[in-house]
Amino acid sequence: MNMRLTKARRLVIKIGSSLLVDQQTGALRRDWLDALVDDVAACRARGQDVLLVSSGAIALGRHSLGLGKKALHLEDSQAAAAAGQIRLAHAYQESLARHDVPVAQILLTSEDTEQRRRYLNARNTMTALLAHGSVPVVNENDTVATAEIRFGDNDRLAARVAVMIGADCLVLLSDIDGLYSADPRKDGGAEFIAEVSEITPAIEAMAGATGSHGGSGGMVTKLQAARLASQAGCFMAIADGRGTHPIAQLADNGRATWFTTSATPSSARKRWIGGSLRTNGSITIDAGAVQALGRGKSLLPAGVIEVAGDFQRGDAVVVQGPDGATLGRGLSAYSTADAERIKGHHSNEIQAILGFLGREEMIHRDDLALG
Numbered sequence: 001m002n003m004r005l006t007k008a009r010r011l012v013i014k015i016g017s018s019l020l021v022d023q024q025t026g027a028l029r030r031d032w033l034d035a036l037v038d039d040v041a042a043c044r045a046r047g048q049d050v051l052l053v054s055s056g057a058i059a060l061g062r063h064s065l066g067l068g069k070k071a072l073h074l075e076d077s078q079a080a081a082a083a084g085q086i087r088l089a090h091a092y093q094e095s096l097a098r099h100d101v102p103v104a105q106i107l108l109t110s111e112d113t114e115q116r117r118r119y120l121n122a123r124n125t126m127t128a129l130l131a132h133g134s135v136p137v138v139n140e141n142d143t144v145a146t147a148e149i150r151f152g153d154n155d156r157l158a159a160r161v162a163v164m165i166g167a168d169c170l171v172l173l174s175d176i177d178g179l180y181s182a183d184p185r186k187d188g189g190a191e192f193i194a195e196v197s198e199i200t201p202a203i204e205a206m207a208g209a210t211g212s213h214g215g216s217g218g219m220v221t222k223l224q225a226a227r228l229a230s231q232a233g234c235f236m237a238i239a240d241g242r243g244t245h246p247i248a249q250l251a252d253n254g255r256a257t258w259f260t261t262s263a264t265p266s267s268a269r270k271r272w273i274g275g276s277l278r279t280n281g282s283i284t285i286d287a288g289a290v291q292a293l294g295r296g297k298s299l300l301p302a303g304v305i306e307v308a309g310d311f312q313r314g315d316a317v318v319v320q321g322p323d324g325a326t327l328g329r330g331l332s333a334y335s336t337a338d339a340e341r342i343k344g345h346h347s348n349e350i351q352a353i354l355g356f357l358g359r360e361e362m363i364h365r366d367d368l369a370l371g
């Protein structure tokens with residue numbers, strides 16, 4: 001058993017177009033998808049959360065709109081994505097229904113992963129979907145993303161999503177079984193790299209030389225994905241998805257290149273919150289809350305005695321004790337104005353005070369970095 005895969009709490013699997021769509025006929029490879037979904041069901045049966053990032057919309061839509069195989073202008077590829085995405089979502093829904101697993105579609109643009117408030121909303125929605133036992137299927141929102149702000153490849157999108165939801169394992173299913181020292185299709189002496197613990201210039205040079213067919217991502221975007229994932233404490237594998245049951249194979253120690261990291265998603269997140277973020281205000285808490293935080297609890301509005309500065313929901317703030325001593329930093333679930341109104345109140349009063357049902361916590365423990 002490969003523990004990196006089987007022991008992951010939260011798993012993101014990226015599925016490339018060339019695996020899902022027959023390159024000759026443009027038809028969806030239904031048997032392959034069903035086998036993959038059987039693997040996903042097995043992961044869920046082990047208690048793992050699974051989120052899929054799937055390409056294939058453009059490839060499917062191109063077929064259904066009769067656009068042939070020619071290179072497409074931006075508007076035509078966006079039209080193809082719109083026509084193909086509905087087919088793609090339908091296929092996942094049917095396939096997951098065989099296991100009674102609800103599916104949910106999420107279409108993201110790069111802005112959604114970069115702008116703080118959109119990021120938070122997307123993250124909260126995905127977390128809620130996982131908590132409700134569904135398998136979210138994510139793709140880029142190709143129809144509205146303009147050329148300048150497109151991810152263009154789902155490798156980096158998958159890594160951003162993995163980071164967003166605090167996944168501890170990301171698998172990029174590809175048409176190659178991993179990273180080689182040179183292109184194995186051209187160079188018989190190309191050596192397979194089973195594990196990468198640090199992305200050095202030498203590794204980057206190898207990626208430049210290793211190609212990948214179909215889809216828009218090559219080894220270079222896979223390496224960018226690996227960098228994002230490892231910084232966030234997420235292990236990543238590049239594995240061959242061409243055969244049936246690729247995840248079961250990987251769980252059974254199938255061949256793949258693993259990118260490892262010494263961080264965990266939670267330690268990396270806390271380092272990020274505690275480190276480089278600019279703070280926009282402060283929240284002063286009472287002695288009881290100081291103790292609760294010390295026991296690893298979240299900060300509730302009831303423990304807040306003072307709010308200062310000008311921050312929005314999701315902004316970083318300094319957390320200080322009743323004597324003004326800095327305790328750490330956190331991401332506030334409320335803006336200054338809302339925090340001011342609910343401070344000192346019990347969480348079940350939030351809706352009556354603000355008129356909407358916000359988060360129970362002022363700062364969730366996952367969003368707190370103390371010390």
Ligand code: GLU
Pocket residue numbers: 017054055056057058059081139140142152153154155215216217
């Ligand atoms: N979002 C594109 C699609 O669904 C694919 C991007 C990629 O190939 O990585 O067709």
